[in-house]
Amino acid sequence: MDGSYLIGGQRRTSAQTFQGIEAATGQALPGDFAVTTPEDLALACTLAEQAFDHFRETAPETRATFLETIATALEKRSEAIVARAMLESGLPQGRLNGELGRTTGQLRLFASVVREGDWAGVVIDKALPERAPLPRPDLRSRQIPVGPVAVFGASNFPLAFSVAGGDTASALAAGCPVVVKAHPAHPGTSLLVGQAIAEAVEQCSLPSGTFSLIQEPGYAMGSALVAHPAIKAVGFTGSRSGGLALMAVAAARAEPIPVYAEMSSINPVVLLPAALAARAPELGRAYVASLSLFAGQFCTNPGILIAQTGPDLDRFLAAACEALNAVPPQVMLTPGIASAYDRGIASLTENEGVQVLAAGADGTATCGGARLLVTDGNDFLADPSLTHEVFGPSSLIVRVRDTAQIAQILESLQGQLTATLHLDEADYPLAASLLPILERKAGRILANGWPTGVEVSRSMVHGGPFPATSDPRTTSVGAMAIHRFLRPVCYQAIPDAILPPALKASNPQNLPRREFD
Ligand SMILES: NC(=O)C1=CN([C@@H]2O[C@H](COP(=O)(O)OP(=O)(O)OC[C@H]3O[C@@H](n4cnc5c(N)ncnc54)[C@H](O)[C@@H]3O)[C@@H](O)[C@H]2O)C=CC1
Ligand SMILES: O=C(O)CCC(=O)C(=O)O
Structure with missing residues (x-):
């Protein structure tokens, strides 16, 4: 050429x-x-x-x-x-x-x-x-x-x-x-x-x-x-x-x-209690589809997911782990991006507060292997390094002890391109109380969707406070x-x-x- x-x-x-x-x-x-x-x-x-x-x-x-x-x-x-x-x-x-x-x-x-x-x-x-x-x-x-x-x-x-x-x-x-x-x-x-x-x-x-x-x-x-x-x-x-x-x-x-x-953006997704109770397995599968889409190489990748600990979250995790274990390694954009992804995963797995929940087959020098990690709300709040973007097919689940800790976690985040709530009608009061925080943090707020895939339209906002954008x-x-x-x-x-x-x-x-x- x-x-x-x-x-x-x-x-x-x-x-x-x-x-x-x-x-x-x-x-x-x-x-x-x-x-x-x-x-x-x-x-x-x-x-x-x-x-x-x-x-x-x-x-x-x-x-x-x-x-x-x-x-x-x-x-x-x-x-x-x-x-x-x-x-x-x-x-x-x-x-x-x-x-x-x-x-x-x-x-x-x-x-x-x-x-x-x-x-x-x-x-x-x-x-x-x-x-x-x-x-x-x-x-x-x-x-x-x-x-x-x-x-x-x-x-x-x-x-x-x-x-x-x-x-x-x-x-x-x-x-x-x-x-x-x-x-x-x-x-x-x-x-x-x-x-x-x-x-x-x-x-x-x-x-x-x-x-x-x-x-x-x-x-x-x-x-x-x-x-x-x-x-x-x-x-x-x-x-x-x-x-x-x-x-x-x-x-x-x-x-x-x-x-x-x-x-950089980690695009928090919050599962509110009624939505989680109503459709845990379905949410688990959709989450993995979003985080692994095209090897997770989206700035809108759902990098962290926040939900309250309990049996509904366990059902969500079971479905998410099953889906993630089946994700094959995918070619990444460059060998440099593949190795940056490996380093990002290594730094998370070396962190005492983080456990690997599920893993697709291992990656190679050019392919990224999918990973699902989990931490607790207190550990997350104690370690700002857990908010760093890991560019590739992975996501970190933050298990919170109660709904008050959801607000705390969201408040602790830097600027984001997107923030997502999964909610049912019974969740509206809690969602309404979180909205002012999300408005301060993100350029786009979604309900019952996934952040990957941006509509090119008149009202779209693909932006947000630093470090999502300058x-x-x-x-x-x-x-x-x-x-x-x-x-x-x-x-x-x-x-x-x-x-x-x-x-x-x-x-x-x-x-x-x-x-x-
Ligand atoms: N948030 C997002 O939208 C994206 C984030 N990334 C992150 O960036 C990492 C590297 O991916 P790249 O796409 O190569 O991004 P990059 O930021 O390294 O490169 C983007 C462009 O900026 C130029 N550039 C980078 N650093 C520069 C410097 N110091 N001085 C002058 N020019 C410079 C590069 O040559 C390239 O043309 C990924 O591993 C991922 O972590 C990558 C793509 C999208
Ligand atoms: O999700 C999209 O369609 C756009 C994502 C994006 O802007 C990016 O990954 O750089």
């Missing part, structure tokens, strides 16, 4: 190369990928800066069509993309076909969002020249894009959270050129997807700097990208250490910039993600003739507006 990277739509190569790794075997795949040079990285950022003023003032219809053109270009290459992604990620074909559909659906959702125009946030305070004691000038504000955005693709969603994923789609929708740093676990997939975006840029006659894709196996170019003065915001999905490192780079710049990093005010999935890459500007007494179209009296773009006398 052609191992170039893409700078302003042009394929470029360099003397230094690296190879993709087959997830299932840990062996190098055929094809060399050029490592982006510092000069080409700087060129990508400069081209993005040069593209910005044109791209940001494209009419909503132009940007919407561009997003739809990317979706069509991806569909045209779907077979090649999915085939390469299967090799590089170890994820099965059905999952990757679904993920491609989610990716194109996401691009088309943002096309609708751009056309509807609410994102532009037009607000007009009409001039009040006769107002006493002071007249009011004409004031009108709108949202403008922040500037070129750096996007770091995630390893665990090689399509939906990667080169043409949610961060890229929302940044382009906002009017920001994008420079993607491909995840080194899927360089071939990234290049195929990047080529689809570059083709759409050309087809829509947009400036070439609207999109670039850089590649490297290490961290140097990614850090340099965040440090480059042309870059004005960062989107990231990955590890807590990676997110924190890039936040530090962004904060140390002469002009610090926002980093929207989605990092900024709890936003979401990285769904229509509201566009707001991360916009900022408000107010125009005071600016003549209509020179106002941008979004704010002109004639409203040529037909944007929704709020007007006040």
Whole structure:
């Protein structure tokens, strides 16, 4: 496969190369990928800066069509993309076909969002020249894009959270050129997807700097990208250490910039007493299905489950253990992620307060073996290390002595992407008393469901307080993600003739507006 990277739509190569790794075997795949040079990285950022003023003032219809053109270009290459992604990620074909559909659906959702125009946030305070004691000038504000955005693709969603994923789609929708740093676990997939975006840029006659894709196996170019003065915001999905490192780079710049990093979450699930009594075995089986889905490699994985000790919990555990014992080892995204999972499990099993309840067959250098662990509420509260994310097919059950301890455990947790309650009507009073805690802790609160699988929709919040993300005010999935890459500007007494179209009296773009006398 052609191992170039893409700078302003042009394929470029360099003397230094690296190879993709087959997830299932840990062996190098055929094809060399050029490592982006510092000069080409700087060129990508400069081209993005040069593209910005044109791209940001494209009419909503132009940007919407561009997003739809990317979706069509991806569909045209779907077979090649999915085939390469299967090799590089170890994820099965059905999952990757679904993920491609989610990716194109996401691009088309943002096309609708751009056309509807609410994102532009037009607000007009009409001039009040006769107002006493002071007249009011004409004031009108709108949202403008922040500037070129750096996007770091995630390893665990090689399509939906990667080169043409949610961060890229929302940044382009906002009017920001994008420079993607491909995840080194899927360089071939990234290049195929990047080529689809570059083709759409050309087809829509947009400036070439609207999109670039850089590649490297290490961290140097990614850090340099965040440090480059042309870059004005960062989107990231990955590890807590990676997110924190890039936040530090962004904060140390002469002009610090926002980093929207989605990092680590253990997604507590609480089984309330009436629900547990009513359907313990069914809950046990569904829990194992969620925690082991695609080797548990979801940031929404149910990492801890909290329930009151007693016969109902015993029935739940019996069903969960039976299901978990039958989970085969599954290929993990990279040998590095497989060994990080092993280390995470080892540290839990070495902990005196933790016991292994059930185990699937042992993993290998590339596969993760499923594990179910248990601890008591007091031990959990005494040891903050038990709240660390273990990325893979495992979960920790926290047995609490009474319902009061449920609240204590939830209060002890850091920020989360999700929090889940399983409840029946008799549980409503207890659930209502827990809701204020969950609101403080999580970005999404679920009843009677499982956190894996995020709907891409208008109301979705895939975010939450640190360390789930670096900024709890936003979401990285769904229509509201566009707001991360916009900022408000107010125009005071600016003549209509020179106002941008979004704010002109004639409203040529037909944007929704709020007007006040
Ligand atoms: N919560 C979540 O959504 C996810 C968490 N993870 C966690 O991350 C671990 C490693 O997985 P990866 O996906 O490879 O995440 P990662 O955070 O190591 O890498 C993500 C991206 O950031 C870059 N990066 C990482 N550290 C950097 C640094 N110090 N400076 C500059 N660039 C840096 C990498 O090159 C890559 O492009 C997993 O074992 C798991 O624990 C992984 C995927 C998703
Ligand atoms: O569960 C999902 O669909 C999304 C999960 C996610 O954002 C992640 O694992 O990085």
